[in-house]
Amino acid sequence: MDDPTLRDALRHRPLIWGLAYRMTGTVQDADDVAQETFVRLWERPPRVDDRPLRPWLAAVALNLARDRLRARKLRSYIGPWLPAPVPDARLADDTLADRQTATWAFLRAAEALTPTQRAVFLAREVLELSSAETAAVLGSTPASVDVLLSRARAALGDLPAQPTTLDDAVVVAFLGFLRLGLPSAAAQLLRPDAVTLNDGGGQVNAARRPVEGPAKIVLFLRRLRRLYPQDPSFTPLRCNGLLTFFGELPPRPGRLPSRFTLSAEVRGGRIATVYSVLHPEKLTALPGGRA
Numbered sequence: 294m295d296d297p298t299l300r301d302a303l304r305h306r307p308l309i310w311g312l313a314y315r316m317t318g319t320v321q322d323a324d325d326v327a328q329e330t331f332v333r334l335w336e337r338p339p340r341v342d343d344r345p346l347r348p349w350l351a352a353v354a355l356n357l358a359r360d361r362l363r364a365r366k367l368r369s370y371i372g373p374w375l376p377a378p379v380p381d382a383r384l385a386d387d388t389l390a391d392r393q394t395a396t397w398a399f400l401r402a403a404e405a406l407t408p409t410q411r412a413v414f415l416a417r418e419v420l421e422l423s424s425a426e427t428a429a430v431l432g433s434t435p436a437s438v439d440v441l442l443s444r445a446r447a448a449l450g451d452l453p454a455q456p457t458t459l460d461d462a463v464v465v466a467f468l469g470f471l472r473l474g475l476p477s478a479a480a481q482l483l484r485p486d487a488v489t490l491n492d493g494g495g496q497v498n499a500a501r502r503p504v505e506g507p508a509k510i511v512l513f514l515r516r517l518r519r520l521y522p523q524d525p526s527f528t529p530l531r532c533n534g535l536l537t538f539f540g541e542l543p544p545r546p547g548r549l550p551s552r553f554t555l556s557a558e559v560r561g562g563r564i565a566t567v568y569s570v571l572h573p574e575k576l577t578a579l580p581g582g583r584a
Contacts, residue, residue: 302334302346309354311387311395315415316358316408317365318376318400320578326357333357351420352430355412359431362408371495373503375568376400377575378532378554391419396534397556397568398452405448413438414445453558460559461536467564468538468555472524476511482564483507489514489567492575497550499571510567520549528580532556535568539579552576 306327313326330353339349376397384395393399394415403411409431416427417438424435424442431438463482470479489510493499504513518524525540537556544551550571558566570576 298338298346299334302331302350305347305350305388306331307387308347308389309350311384311389312351312354312415312419313358313361314379314387315389315394315400315403315419316355316411317362318404319575320377320379321574322358322361322365326354326361329357330354355416355420355430359408359412362411366408371493372499372501373490373492374404374494375490375492375570375575376533377572377578378530378537378556378570379578381531381534383578384533389419392534393452394419396452396455397532398534398558399449400533402449402452406445409433410441410445410448413441414449417442453560455534456536456559459562463559463562463564464536464557467557468527471511471514471518476515480507480511483510484560484563484565487564487566489569491569492572493550494572494575496548496573497571498548499550499569514567521545525553527555530579532579539576541581552579552581554579 309330310323310327314320314323317323317326330350333353334346334350339346378397379395384392387395389395403414406414412431413427413433416422416430417424422430424438427433427438428435433441467479467482470476470482485507487505487507487510489500489504491499491504500513504510521542523542525542528539528541530537530539532554535556535558537554540553540555542551550573552573553569553571554576556568557564558568
């Protein structure tokens with residue numbers, strides 16, 4: 294492969310990474326897919342040299358990411374699975390115009406899709422390929438692509454609207470009440486059907502089942518706080534469209550996490566879901582890199 298071809302390909306790395314992240318929901322898989330795509334380009338470049346590289350690279354990345362998603366879904370996972378949080382600033386550099394498919398809401402909803410439905414949806418809605426082009430990329434037929442896209446759209450439904458500044462204020466107030474030791478005030482900001490999901494992936498201590506109801510959620514979070522001798526330092530970030538607090542604590546012995554994120558989905562002015570990502574390998578896109 295000549296240097297101009299490689300330089301042209303490297304321009305598209307943000308696109309490849311962004312597409313793989315939308316397919317898999319993890320930074321590690323997106324990094325690996327981007328690397329594998331360039332290895333494929335080096336070892337088995339496209340036969341026609343005068344065609345743009347972008348479509349070829351996107352097709353390879355989409356199929357590699359689909360394979361990784363299939364493999365992940367075959368493995369058992371300990372506790373709730375949550376996407377790896379990525380700062381909005383990094384997502385803005387991936388050159389894919391569709392920001393909705395990088396939000397927390399989409400990445401969680403897309404877990405209900407089959408790997409091929411997810412690939413079809415991204416090919417049609419993000420890459421804006423035709424049914425025929427998508428079929429060629431995924432080894433299918435245009436008719437099958439149309440059916441898969443229809444099913445994917447139905448499964449995704451209407452995604453939540455982007456959070457507002459009022460939603461952010463609710464999340465800030467909730468965490469503030471917890472830190473001030475005002476559990477009743479914190480509980481009032483939770484919906485009656487609120488739930489908290491904690492993703493430790495079996496790597497660190499985390500609740501393996503959803504915690505449901507305002508009283509149980511507040512009690513759970515307060516008990517977690519008592520495991521540490523000091524309050525965590527919080528860095529507010531905007532990750533995947535949500536206000537996210539990146540917490541850090543001095544390392545503790547055993548399986549207690551020292552790095553984590555807290556974010557929340559607000560509906561109707563009250564918190565519906567509290568998300569906490571504690572899995573060390575899912576925090577590599579945040580300040581400090583790998584734990």
